[in-house]
Amino acid sequence: MKNNMKNEKSEVPSMQKISDVTSVISHQLKTPLAGIKSSLEILSSGDLGPLNKEQQEYVELTLGSAGKMISLVRDLLDASRIDENRFVLNPGKSDIAELVGETIKELGSFAQAKNTRITLNRAGTIPPLMIDGLKVRQVISNILYNAIRYNRGKGTIEITLENKGDHVLFSCKDSGIGISDEDKKMIFNKFYRSSRVISLAPDGTGLGLYISKAIIEGSGGTIGFKSDEGKGTTFYFTLPIQ
Ligand SMILES: Nc1ncnc2c1ncn2[C@@H]1O[C@H](COP(=O)(O)OP(=O)(O)OP(=O)(O)O)[C@@H](O)[C@H]1O
Ligand SMILES: [Mg+2]
Structure with missing residues (x-):
């Protein structure tokens, strides 16, 4: 003993x-x-x-x-x-507009249940990209799921997909709770969830953005956000056009 x-x-x-x-x-x-x-x-x-x-x-x-x-x-x-530096992406020709459309459809009933309206705007023709479609879909799904989950009643979400010449810009603007200045420094950290979000939506691991950053940067793009606490958040990422 x-x-x-x-x-x-x-x-x-x-x-x-x-x-x-x-x-x-x-x-x-x-x-x-x-x-x-x-x-x-x-x-x-x-x-x-x-x-x-x-x-x-x-x-x-x-x-x-x-x-x-x-x-x-x-x-x-x-x-x-x-x-462990063993994260591997498998790029192939992929239609990002299709990935966005599929994700909106998949999360449509969750958005409806939360009384949140999603709109999609496309600017310019979006060519096929050389990306890991499954993994990029995981990023879109996490960003959109966050935008619905951390929104408020009768919220809105505006998704935009733009051809910027040498890259595609995806953005997702929500009318949700926003992110405090203190949390802004941490939200890409592994397992980080703000205390506000933990009380609002207890289930979640805080891995979504940590993984999203690795996927987008590993695909040659950039990921970021702008947020006003209490007003809403816009997440965006870019992916190169080859
Ligand atoms: N649209 C948003 N509005 C407000 N806060 C957000 C938004 N997106 C992310 N956050 C903040 O960033 C944190 C990290 O997000 P992330 O997607 O990594 O984890 P999660 O959504 O909490 O859990 P998981 O994605 O693993 O289920 C969230 O817990 C929340 O505090
Ligand atoms: Mg998440």
């Missing part, structure tokens, strides 16, 4: 150990979670027989939870790869 206590005290885990454990757990969760999701999708499709309304609702609810866990594991894996 005495010995055990002594061991516990001397075994203070280092940041490296925490990162290793996170990485191992994330890897071990990834495959079974994908299995759970695909089984639920088969059940939900009705291919194994029709579900009654209540059964369908439970399957959809569980699918939603599985989706959230998959995103969390993806974010933890991405963050540990960034920390």
